[in-house]
Amino acid sequence: MSTTTTTLDLGAMLPQPSIALPDLMAAASLQARTDRKYLLPLADAIDLLTLDLRSAEPDARVLEIGGLRTFGYSSRYLDTPDLEAYRLAAHGRGNRYKVRTRTYLDSGEEWLEVKTRDPRGTTIKDRLALGQADRRETRTFAPRTVQERTGHRVEALQTALDVTYRRTTLFLPGSGSRVTVDTDLAWRDPDGVRRRLPDHAIVETKTTGRACAVDHLLWRSGIRPRRLSKYTCGLALLRREDLPTNRWHRTITALDTLSTWS
Template identity: 60%
Template sequence: MSATTAVAPHARAITLEELVATAPLLTRTDRKYLIPTSRLDLVDHADPDLRLLTIGGLTTHAYSSTYLDTADLTAYRLAAHARASRFKVRNRSYLDSGLTFLEVKTRSARGETVKDRLDLSLASRGEHQRFAPTTVRLRTGHEIGPLTPVLEVTYDRTTYYLPASGSRVTVDTALTWRSTLTGRTLTLPGHAIVETKTTGRPCELDRLLWRDGVRPTRLSKYTCGLALTSDEPLHHNRWHRVVRDLQGLAATTTPSTTTL
């Protein structure tokens, strides 16, 4: 997964500016899949005009997300009980460029993902402090208390644009979770999280994966990662199958580190 070993070798480059202008998709339908990296060749057949995000000659980019929650894990618990007014808050860093955004993800009335973001390089201290509580209140009606870091997630991401459907596809590999509450760390070698981001209807990659027997899964990097790295049992009925699958892939490497 590099500039010379991309999953889709025939894909033409697309710049970040072109991608944002063509398919911003800040309100969208997301479908996630957990698949072995050996099956990523399916991406190559998703669109004859497949485009590959290329920035500074790089086609795979390092990401780091720090998820924030309240002391009683309000964001996690709302998600665990499938509340329509659930939210996630994270600091998202693009390690290759040095950019960092504070992001709030919520759900629209139609069940679509809505993402609001604040560029921290341009924000004042006051804007930084107000952005998440204000956005959560306006989007969900929840008044939330102070937020603190609870989970760090790092991974390498390759992003594709499918012109035929106006969709994006992200392929995340080398995933690592680290709980800031317990210090426990898990990694995910040999598997990728593939996510399709569409305006609603399934894109061709969704259909290719379905025909290959791969179905969407409720795989949230935040909620599943927190459940897996917690020292105390957290309610995770909604993600029982995927958490079980991830636990089945696990192999302990040290008393505090698990490899998935």
């Protein structure tokens, strides 16, 4: 998979002190959580984190690993031949799932992940470290997890979409929440068709349920959460002509204007 070109080191711009990964995971692993996603201009995201958040949550910390605060990510989303995972989300089904491999480009660490969502809107993520798993476990992990979490039987999975981006992560101790800011986002389908989102950021809050300081800051600025999945919205953006997209019409319309073909 190709990687995004580094155009911004957002983490290096942030004044907040650092937090190490083991400390972050101990304080806010949030494998079961509520996610809220926002799309905003990159300049506004920088102001939010460098200025507004300092007074709203002065104890915020930035994830730092090996001296880095911004990290390259590569995700390969897997779906059935008839795109069941996409269609479950498109029709708002309560028990739905996403399957992906995620590679941390700076370390080479790779995981197989299954994200499921229950009818109450709670997201649960199960992970398998691919570097430590045997072939059988790698083959059976996703189908078994999907069936246990949602009841859906998944017998065949194939590449549906590749996504690359750069991520900066903050920890908000006041609410025990995490905030991720994704930049340099790019989508590529199996045919090699690509789109990039060069001048906007996706800000995501991951909480135990109640809103965190970043949610409140964004709401006060008139910015509301969006239905915004990198997989479903990215695939819909590339294949609007043959996929149901009504559920994400507002977001896809915005992405269609803001993104570029590449």
